[in-house]
Amino acid sequence: MKLYVMGNGIATDMPREALVSSGAPLDPNDVVSIPTTSYLIDHPDGLVLYDTGWPQRKRSPQKWKIHPEEIILNCLAKLGVSPSDIKYVICSHLHLDHAGYLEFFKDSEILVSESEFTNVAKLYMLDQLGPHYVKKDIEEWIRIGLKWRLIGDAGKVVDFLDGIKILSYGSGHAFGMLALLVQLPKTGNIILTSDAIYCQENVGPPIRLPGVVRDPEGCEQIIKNLIQRAQEYNAQLWYGHDMEQFKGLIKFEQGYYE
Numbered sequence: 001m002k003l004y005v006m007g008n009g010i011a012t013d014m015p016r017e018a019l020v021s022s023g024a025p026l027d028p029n030d031v032v033s034i035p036t037t038s039y040l041i042d043h044p045d046g047l048v049l050y051d052t053g054w055p056q057r058k059r060s061p062q063k064w065k066i067h068p069e070e071i072i073l074n075c076l077a078k079l080g081v082s083p084s085d086i087k088y089v090i091c092s093h094l095h096l097d098h099a100g101y102l103e104f105f106k107d108s109e110i111l112v113s114e115s116e117f118t119n120v121a122k123l124y125m126l127d128q129l130g131p132h133y134v135k136k137d138i139e140e141w142i143r144i145g146l147k148w149r150l151i152g153d154a155g156k157v158v159d160f161l162d163g164i165k166i167l168s169y170g171s172g173h174a175f176g177m178l179a180l181l182v183q184l185p186k187t188g189n190i191i192l193t194s195d196a197i198y199c200q201e202n203v204g205p206p207i208r209l210p211g212v213v214r215d216p217e218g219c220e221q222i223i224k225n226l227i228q229r230a231q232e233y234n235a236q237l238w239y240g241h242d243m244e245q246f247k248g249l250i251k252f253e254q255g256y257y258e
């Protein structure tokens with residue numbers, strides 16, 4: 001089994017307080033740069049993709065600066081992989097910087113939190129999606145008829161493939177979230193947290209929540225649970241948007257983890 005790390009662009013305008021709250025009011029001029037990441041797992045049972053990065057720029061409500069090489073499809077192409085080669089896409093949640101380009105994976109089975117899926121579907125129907133979900137992307141997913149597999153069991157560890165477990169979470173950062181435990185023979189165990197934990201400063205100790213969060217209580221419980229799981233499985237935590245950690249990871253152009 002091999003794990004490839006793919007950078008899908010740096011957002012340069014994340015308010016510092018939105019990432020880690022100090023209790024101060026949100027200052028849109030005090031911003032930090034954050035990476036967006038997706039992961040390809042080359043597993044004996046097939047290729048698994050965890051998240052798909054930013055959406056096509058023309059559909060996104062925000063103008064993120066993404067180099068063409070950082071678009072998920074181009075990262076995969078560099079590895080000699082086309083979307084139709086991917087057997088499973090595990091979507092951590094449906095926020096725009098994690099579920100972009102999902103419509104290109106029409107042959108894959110797409111796993112997503114049941115709670116995230118049903119609540120986003122509800123918001124879509126009510127036309128109340130807000131800034132984190134892209135209406136035109138969702139319309140494209142419906143038009144194509146993506147093959148969804150909904151993962152319930154919030155709070156549970158779900159066996160997925162040999163050496164890959166899904167950590168399913170409910171309301172917190174989003175309506176629901178799938179983290180991933182990858183058990184690599186040489187590297188050891190890694191938990192990919194996605195936005196369940198943005199960065200090391202959220203973990204502390206003490207735990208410091210992001211300044212903008214859907215459900216603060218749920219968010220804190222999920223962070224605590226992920227810290228517990230990391231101890232239980234002797235796993236590293238790889239965060240959703242931690243610039244320092246991202247800089248230190250081997251990127252797919254240089255190599256992989258095994």
Ligand SMILES: [Zn+2]
Pocket residue numbers: 093095173174195
């Ligand atoms: Zn998110």
